[in-house]
Amino acid sequence: MTEALPEFTLDRPETIDQAVTAMAKRPSSRFLAGGTDLIVNMRRGLVDTDCLIDLTGISELQQLSDGKSGLTIGAGVTLREICEHRDIRRSYGAIGEACDAIAGPGHRSVATVGGNLCLDTRCMYYNQSHWWRKANDFCLKYKGDTCHVAPTGKRCRAAFSGDLAPALMVHGAEVEIAGPDGRRRMPLADLYHEDGANHLGLKSGEFIVAVHVPPGDTQRMVRSAYAKVRIRGAIDFPLAGVAVACTRLASGEVRITSALTGTNSRPFLIEGFDPIGLDQDPDAAFTNLAKLVQKQVSPQRTSTIGSHYRRLAVSALTQRLAKRLTLELE
Amino acid sequence: MKQIIALRINGAVCEDAVSDSLLLIDYLREVRHLTGAKMGCDGGECGACTVLVDGHPRPACITLAASCNGREIETIEGQVSNGRLSALQRAFHENLGTQCGYCTPGMIMAAEGLLRRSPTPSDREIRTALGGNLCRCTGYVKIIKSIRAAAGAQL
Incomplete structure (x- = not known):
């Protein structure tokens, strides 16, 4: 059973500066966007705060533009808006498909891009009621000193479970961040750490303002897609998810970029896969890619579904998507 | 506060x-x-x-x-108008889309949101729109049939 929502104050700033100031005044506050993750975690007693700073009234966070300089998505844009945006779907297939795959239609109406990128990590020993966690002596991520997934380890293994991050990463997205020291930009891939208890590289008082994606290619030189495995066909977070982008280079070679989620404490890009040459057997290359994924991914027993299955599933999904997208490039 | x-x-x-x-x-x-x-x-x-x-x-x-x-x-509660059930409410009633009834208000509101955007949805669209709604009685077949019937009634 879920606990009642604790008492808190709701602050509703109208500008980014007001939000930064509000956080500086009460550093124990938490930023709130759609609330589809944070409110649930608060009801489970996983969030200590007496003040929420609601970012949904800030108009700058609602910007959404797709032009020659690329795609800019404000952090407050809802997932439904992305799902329904034809230009994004045409030029950035993986981003549209990832948004389709998040939660259910009701959540997508309110859940935001920034919220999904800042999703808390998940684990079957963490996403439980207070009563359940207390009976299990809590865990390393919150109030405990042992990781029940890897008891001899020194860090939390909870899995990052956002679907959107890998899709943005394969398109080379950068995040724009606002905070007490002003604005900064960084590659999205650098935002995350491999530590389930501290996976976000945001400094105190910072929040994501927007995501910037380089121009999509409408001449069918880049194709991308997203796929995930989960138990229920909707709502569920990914047991493993993968985004793949295939690019036809000027030399005729095909570059394949893939990024994973749901398996580690951070979403990450698969490294070390060379472009497929014109004289190369593509099937052998896809098999190599699958092996590379199996080597770099490290799912832990953070869900009831075994880690070995998730390793094999994400590797097979990557191979399948890469094959399909390469064919679409022809 | x-x-x-x-x-x-x-x-x-x-x-x-x-x-x-x-x-x-x-x-x-x-x-x-x-x-x-x-x-x-x-x-x-x-x-x-x-x-x-x-x-x-x-x-x-x-x-x-x-x-x-x-x-x-x-x-x-707002679906009834002047003492008449909405097309969805009537269709759920006539097609046995309701059993214990606990999920029904949520099902009907999710379906209402769908029919406003897409008045003649495909089965796939209906299934997607109901992705966030669980029913432990009907097995969903009659719920989908009800929504299909309501969509037809609104034509």
């Missing part, structure tokens, strides 16, 4: 002082006495609490009432 919210519920303007931490489902049921929307899983997973906010389905159990200030809320 409390704040005054003004919103429209099923067409009627409502103004109430609510706690910042009050959930929309509790506001509707306990303050406005609209008990049609049900508390099911209590965590945004089952859809029994689905209502329309500005025409889009949303789980009321993970929505703050204060965040709905100035918005238009529609619940199952």
Whole structure:
């Protein structure tokens, strides 16, 4: 059973500066966007705060533009808006498909891009009621000193479970961040750490303002897609998810970029896969890619579904998507 | 802390002082006495609490009432008009889309949101729209049949 929502104050700033100031005044506050993750975690007693700073009234966070300089998505844009945006779907297939795959239609109406990128990590020993966690002596991520997934380890293994991050990463997205020291930009891939208890590289008082994606290619030189495995066909977070982008280079070679989620404490890009040459057997290359994924991914027993299955599933999904997208490039 | 919210519920303007931490489902049921929307899983997973906010389905159990200030809320109670069931309500009744009934208000509101966007949805669209709503009785077949029938009735 879920606990009642604790008492808190709701602050509703109208500008980014007001939000930064509000956080500086009460550093124990938490930023709130759609609330589809944070409110649930608060009801489970996983969030200590007496003040929420609601970012949904800030108009700058609602910007959404797709032009020659690329795609800019404000952090407050809802997932439904992305799902329904034809230009994004045409030029950035993986981003549209990832948004389709998040939660259910009701959540997508309110859940935001920034919220999904800042999703808390998940684990079957963490996403439980207070009563359940207390009976299990809590865990390393919150109030405990042992990781029940890897008891001899020194860090939390909870899995990052956002679907959107890998899709943005394969398109080379950068995040724009606002905070007490002003604005900064960084590659999205650098935002995350491999530590389930501290996976976000945001400094105190910072929040994501927007995501910037380089121009999509409408001449069918880049194709991308997203796929995930989960138990229920909707709502569920990914047991493993993968985004793949295939690019036809000027030399005729095909570059394949893939990024994973749901398996580690951070979403990450698969490294070390060379472009497929014109004289190369593509099937052998896809098999190599699958092996590379199996080597770099490290799912832990953070869900009831075994880690070995998730390793094999994400590797097979990557191979399948890469094959399909390469064919679409022809 | 409390704040005054003004919103429209099923067409009627409502103004109430609510706690910042009050959930929309509790506001509707306990303050406005609209008990049609049900508390099911209590965590945004089952859809029994689905209502329309500005025409889009949303789980009321993970929505703050204060965040709905100035918005238009529609619940199952607002589906009846002048003593007549809506096309969806009638179709659920005639096609046995309801068994125990606990999930039905959420199912109908999710379907209502769909039919407004897509008046003649495919089965795939119906299944996608109901992805966030669980039913433990019907097996979904008759629910989908009901929505298909309601879509036909609205043509």
